[in-house]
Amino acid sequence: MGVLQPQAGLHYPRSTGELRSWFGTDADCLDYLDWLRWPGGFVCPRCGHSGGWATADGRYKCEACGSRTSVTAGTLFDRRRTPLTVWFTACWMFASQKDGVSALSLQRSLDIGSYPTAWAMLHRLRSVLVRPGRDRLTGTVEVDETYIGGDEPGLRGGRAKGKKSLVGVALELKETRGYGRCRMAILADASAASLHPFVTEHVEPGATVITDAWQGYTGIEKLGYTRDRRSQRAARARGEDPGELLPGVHRVASLVKRWLLGTHQGSVDEAHLQSYLNEFAFRFNRRRSRSRGLVFYRVLELAVTHDPVRYGELVLNPQPKAAPPTPPARRGHPPSLEQPRAARPWRSDTGPVR
Ligand SMILES: [Zn+2]
Numbered sequence: 001m002g003v004l005q006p007q008a009g010l011h012y013p014r015s016t017g018e019l020r021s022w023f024g025t026d027a028d029c030l031d032y033l034d035w036l037r038w039p040g041g042f043v044c045p046r047c048g049h050s051g052g053w054a055t056a057d058g059r060y061k062c063e064a065c066g067s068r069t070s071v072t073a074g075t076l077f078d079r080r081r082t083p084l085t086v087w088f089t090a091c092w093m094f095a096s097q098k099d100g101v102s103a104l105s106l107q108r109s110l111d112i113g114s115y116p117t118a119w120a121m122l123h124r125l126r127s128v129l130v131r132p133g134r135d136r137l138t139g140t141v142e143v144d145e146t147y148i149g150g151d152e153p154g155l156r157g158g159r160a161k162g163k164k165s166l167v168g169v170a171l172e173l174k175e176t177r178g179y180g181r182c183r184m185a186i187l188a189d190a191s192a193a194s195l196h197p198f199v200t201e202h203v204e205p206g207a208t209v210i211t212d213a214w215q216g217y218t219g220i221e222k223l224g225y226t227r228d229r230r231s232q233r234a235a236r237a238r239g240e241d242p243g244e245l246l247p248g249v250h251r252v253a254s255l256v257k258r259w260l261l262g263t264h265q266g267s268v269d270e271a272h273l274q275s276y277l278n279e280f281a282f283r284f285n286r287r288r289s290r291s292r293g294l295v296f297y298r299v300l301e302l303a304v305t306h307d308p309v310r311y312g313e314l315v316l317n318p319q320p321k322a323a324p325p326t327p328p329a330r331r332g333h334p335p336s337l338e339q340p341r342a343a344r345p346w347r348s349d350t351g352p353v354r
Helices: 016-022 026-037 084-096 103-110 115-127 192-202 232-237 247-262 270-284 292-303 311-315
Strands: 052-054 060-062 140-148 165-174 178-187 208-212 226-230
Touching: 016 084, 016 292, 026 084, 026 292, 084 103, 084 115, 084 292, 103 115, 115 270, 115 311, 140 192, 140 247, 165 192, 165 247, 165 270, 178 192, 178 247, 178 270, 226 232, 247 270
Parallel strands: 140 208, 208 226
Antiparallel strands: 052 060, 140 165, 165 178
């Protein structure tokens, strides 16, 4: 199988104008998802057989077991109530805008029927961003914890935690190009029992882990890491600013807090904070992508291999503030076999791309 790099203007749109011209109808979107899901042709999800017939209702019939499958069945777009044209535009805004998009702004710009619908679309897109088995951070990695979350003005005393969540931050340091990738995860507390699994889950053994002198990191050497322990006392003795012991993770922590307060107006509850952290890390880790369209491509590529996410899974405790979603007014055009298709550049090269 040839492994090609996806190309702008061929495998993914370069601009909003190109997005509109490629994906004017749900049929265009389905065709693109079809190509992303089965780049080498239909493979039956029931029995694994390669090969089948397109049926009149737009599905595939497996030539071995006879089961029928639609392109979106078993993917993130399974049983969707929002047209794919709206989904694609939402995904484009989510992926191509520097700071992503809030549910309110998505609802307004796409004229989506209800806020919960827009909110759930973005959460479904966020849910595909963490692939199991993805690579851990390597080389030299700064690790620290920070509190993120809503201020509780009623609480007394500077140490009152309120609804803030403790978040572990890990960031690769590059010798030549500054910072590499980051990972963030909510921690139960700052004990070794929480911090050691955070390190082992996100950092490849063999890496040098830079931490402060906190005792929760004691013992990570035994897990296969070289610990570079930065002591505040030693920094003070050298006349350095002890607050700048771990400048990289502090930079990431301040960026993510600013993003939550800016783009999302601080309206992020604790139950969903992890998915926002994943979104931030996904975009941060692709900040040098030549094209924002490539990020759009990656998100859709993950979405067609991701299991469906039901609304109930998104709002499982705590209870949602908003009412259950209602289907938005139908937008776009219904798929039709008679509908003339726009040029489909991705079909001109049907080889799998990675
Ligand atoms: Zn089959």
